[in-house]
Amino acid sequence: MFHVAPTTRKRKVRIATTSLSGCFGCHMSLLDIDERLLALAEIAEFDRSPITDIKHCGPCDIAIVEGGVCNAENVHVLRELRANAKVLVALGACAVNGGLPAQRNHVDVGECLARVYTHRSEGQAGAVPNDPELPLLLDKVHPINEVVRVDYFVPGCPPSGDAIWKYLTDLIDGRIPRLEHPMLHFD
Amino acid sequence: MTKAAGHHPTELDVVLARHGRDRLRLVQILREAQEIEGWIPPETVAAIARALDIGVGEVESTLEFYSFFYRRPRGAYVVLFSDNITDRMLGNRSIFDHLARRFGVRRGEVSSDGLVSLDYCSCTGLCDQGPAILVNGVAIPKMTLARADQIHDLIRSKVPITAWPKEFFQIDHNIRRADMLLGSPFVPGSALKAAIAMGPEAFLVEVKRSNLRGRGGAGFTTGVKWEAAKKAQGDERFIVCNADEGEPGTFKDRVLMQYYPERVIEGMALAGFVTGARSGLIYLRGEYLYLKTPLEEKFAELRAGRLLGRNILGVEGFDFDVEIHMGAGAYICGEETALIESLEGKAGRPRIRPPFPVVCGYKNKPTVVNNVETLCKVTEIALQGGATYEGYGTKQSTGTKILSVSGDVERPGIYEFPFGVRVNQVLDEAGARNPKAVQISGASGACLGIREFGRRVAFEDVPTAGAFMVFGEDRDMFEVARNFAHFFAHESCGFCTPCRVGTAIQAKLMDKIANGHGTQYEMAELTHLREVMRAGSHCGLGQTAGAAIADTIGKFREDYEKRLAHKDFEPAFDLDAALARARSVSGRDDAASHILDHA
Numbered sequence A: 001m002f003h004v005a006p007t008t009r010k011r012k013v014r015i016a017t018t019s020l021s022g023c024f025g026c027h028m029s030l031l032d033i034d035e036r037l038l039a040l041a042e043i044a045e046f047d048r049s050p051i052t053d054i055k056h057c058g059p060c061d062i063a064i065v066e067g068g069v070c071n072a073e074n075v076h077v078l079r080e081l082r083a084n085a086k087v088l089v090a091l092g093a094c095a096v097n098g099g100l101p102a103q104r105n106h107v108d109v110g111e112c113l114a115r116v117y118t119h120r121s122e123g124q125a126g127a128v129p130n131d132p133e134l135p136l137l138l139d140k141v142h143p144i145n146e147v148v149r150v151d152y153f154v155p156g157c158p159p160s161g162d163a164i165w166k167y168l169t170d171l172i173d174g175r176i177p178r179l180e181h182p183m184l185h186f187d
Numbered sequence B: 001m002t003k004a005a006g007h008h009p010t011e012l013d014v015v016l017a018r019h020g021r022d023r024l025r026l027v028q029i030l031r032e033a034q035e036i037e038g039w040i041p042p043e044t045v046a047a048i049a050r051a052l053d054i055g056v057g058e059v060e061s062t063l064e065f066y067s068f069f070y071r072r073p074r075g076a077y078v079v080l081f082s083d084n085i086t087d088r089m090l091g092n093r094s095i096f097d098h099l100a101r102r103f104g105v106r107r108g109e110v111s112s113d114g115l116v117s118l119d120y121c122s123c124t125g126l127c128d129q130g131p132a133i134l135v136n137g138v139a140i141p142k143m144t145l146a147r148a149d150q151i152h153d154l155i156r157s158k159v160p161i162t163a164w165p166k167e168f169f170q171i172d173h174n175i176r177r178a179d180m181l182l183g184s185p186f187v188p189g190s191a192l193k194a195a196i197a198m199g200p201e202a203f204l205v206e207v208k209r210s211n212l213r214g215r216g217g218a219g220f221t222t223g224v225k226w227e228a229a230k231k232a233q234g235d236e237r238f239i240v241c242n243a244d245e246g247e248p249g250t251f252k253d254r255v256l257m258q259y260y261p262e263r264v265i266e267g268m269a270l271a272g273f274v275t276g277a278r279s280g281l282i283y284l285r286g287e288y289l290y291l292k293t294p295l296e297e298k299f300a301e302l303r304a305g306r307l308l309g310r311n312i313l314g315v316e317g318f319d320f321d322v323e324i325h326m327g328a329g330a331y332i333c334g335e336e337t338a339l340i341e342s343l344e345g346k347a348g349r350p351r352i353r354p355p356f357p358v359v360c361g362y363k364n365k366p367t368v369v370n371n372v373e374t375l376c377k378v379t380e381i382a383l384q385g386g387a388t389y390e391g392y393g394t395k396q397s398t399g400t401k402i403l404s405v406s407g408d409v410e411r412p413g414i415y416e417f418p419f420g421v422r423v424n425q426v427l428d429e430a431g432a433r434n435p436k437a438v439q440i441s442g443a444s445g446a447c448l449g450i451r452e453f454g455r456r457v458a459f460e461d462v463p464t465a466g467a468f469m470v471f472g473e474d475r476d477m478f479e480v481a482r483n484f485a486h487f488f489a490h491e492s493c494g495f496c497t498p499c500r501v502g503t504a505i506q507a508k509l510m511d512k513i514a515n516g517h518g519t520q521y522e523m524a525e526l527t528h529l530r531e532v533m534r535a536g537s538h539c540g541l542g543q544t545a546g547a548a549i550a551d552t553i554g555k556f557r558e559d560y561e562k563r564l565a566h567k568d569f570e571p572a573f574d575l576d577a578a579l580a581r582a583r584s585v586s587g588r589d590d591a592a593s594h595i596l597d598h599a
């Protein structure tokens, strides 16, 4: 597929990351590359990411997406990343398949919201919040490839720090990323 | 209920007794058990499991596998519309919709009075006289709106099918071109006499000299197959006639079994003569139920003439007899090892080969599986010798091949040509109307465009199991490929992941493109998926399931392109509609509660 960098690298590779409908576990796993973070910082810099707290991303080389798409905001963030990134990666089970949040797909979202907000105990009558600030839920949680084009899928819940490191360095060095069986072996 | 409970076991007992409570006959038992109530209730499953001394799960695994077994009540009349692309081209959808409206029943449902259920099914092998339907398993060709109305009235007045007008069930042979096989008279017993005169060894030499190759698709040399089965270790051997003919667009075996049954059965006896097998099994697809009784009558006739049974034609120790096993609506059971699993009463999942059936087949004994047409061909060899094939056909494909021609032609039907015939000549003889494409060898075969019409039908060039579907210039090849994609998704046996998942994704991608949400991304995905299925699937079904799509993308890309959205990517679902439910429960309608795509 795509190579991120030309054979001789002059500028740093720009990476954006986001957690859509995920648990941040995949980001924690990214931090699990430990001291290799320093090596990564030599060759890469971060655009929009929980690591930098930049809110909107600009043109970048790699977008790493954790989590599936469960609400309107997720759609906008994901599309912004896709529009700006050369290579977009689904990181972890939630981004790849919908994962744990997709467990809600067999319940009606309306009933689910009503159950949580209106059927309160002790006679309090609540209402489903209607603040426009709140991202509105989609009726189903979708893996990200159902909403944008995805270049790579890295499975795992979460993928290990080693797998993420191997994947990123392959990509940055212009090799076809390849995760051998032990890195995809979860039991 | 009490009355029913007292009543059913006896009927079921009769069925069970007829099959000797033999676990290997489970598919046949289920077929007949289903006739009692039109479906198979859990109590019946339990009763069968008890009687055969196997687990309920084992019975269910077979039951679930076949399209024609029902685990929920069905209408007293089950009407299934054949849904091959050729049926579609002849307007089956509008007739279906008409009938559904008149009965007030939706696809896959039973009418509230329990009278009728309506659905589609895979190709029924009546492409030259479609659109076709099955009513309670019996085929009715040439459907029209007028005939649909008549059928509606008959069902409404609960007339039993046996009392329906005979002409409804009239199936034509439509033999348009006869050659060596279809054009020669045949005296039952003559081929056996000739072979007996030669002796099994010498006859096998003739079969090998003819270089006859299997007509079921794979083209394996028949003489070599027979010899392997003859030499294999085993105290019992079997000859299986593959009459599953499930490949969409193929219907020549139906004609052979209806109009040339002596040839088919005698071909099996010849195989028994050479290999030493004493039992023959015809695996007849469920859709051809109407052929069962005539074939069985033919068996009786041949037994009376000492052409089946003990000491055939007075030859001491030459015993051979045949029986029919019915299929139950599963295309994969045409694959020879899946077929054997089905013969053994199991779900039709292809076995791992080797060992090949010639060594370890039915009941783990040496088994020859041959196509109906192949078995007819060996009667020719017995009568005329293997050398007659020399100079007929091509070097690697000797003799003649029967083609089932359908689609946009003046004269659809059966055409027997010497191998090596050019596609153009078939088109001319059938009266093709401005053909733009020919799908050869069915959904799993090759799609040829105009520039390839000079190619030859032969194993060296364009191999075929017999289907030859013609598409005129106005036909949309995308819809053709989409029809096949759904066929494979439905027929995948589910055993291996590349095919089970791949055929499902393939069908979804085709639907996505059909609904206007496709982009170049889906096109690339289809191509990629085809490679995964071809390289990773366990059997021929998965390996060929992407072929028609790959061919039509290559040759008729414009039929895809005109549907594509010129965007990087489009979701298959409407994002704004996906927010509607949450909008309504929260009472919101602000800008942030919508996703509006400006197309």
Ligand SMILES: Cc1cc2nc3c(=O)[nH]c(=O)nc-3n(C[C@H](O)[C@H](O)[C@H](O)COP(=O)(O)O)c2cc1C
Residues within 6 Å of the ligand: B213, B214, B215, B216, B217, B218, B219, B220, B242, B243, B244, B245, B246, B247, B331, B332, B333, B334, B335, B336, B337, B369, B370, B371, B372, B374, B375, B539, B540, B541
């Ligand atoms: C998915 C699939 C379906 C098949 N369907 C049929 C069929 O309906 N009839 C048939 O004769 N062979 C069919 N075959 C081929 C058989 O496996 C087998 O090769 C053939 O019956 C051998 O007989 P022959 O040597 O006389 O051709 C099918 C193969 C595959 C992979």
Ligand code: SF4
Residues within 6 Å of the ligand: A021, A022, A023, A024, A025, A026, A066, A067, A091, A092, A093, A094, A095, A099, A100, A156, A157, A158
């Ligand atoms: S894949 Fe696992 S670790 Fe990653 S976001 Fe989902 S639940 Fe968390």
Ligand code: SF4
Residues within 6 Å of the ligand: B332, B349, B350, B491, B492, B493, B494, B495, B496, B497, B499, B500, B537, B538, B539, B540, B541, B542, B543
């Ligand atoms: S390729 Fe398809 S039909 Fe064949 S074994 Fe695999 S799942 Fe079954």
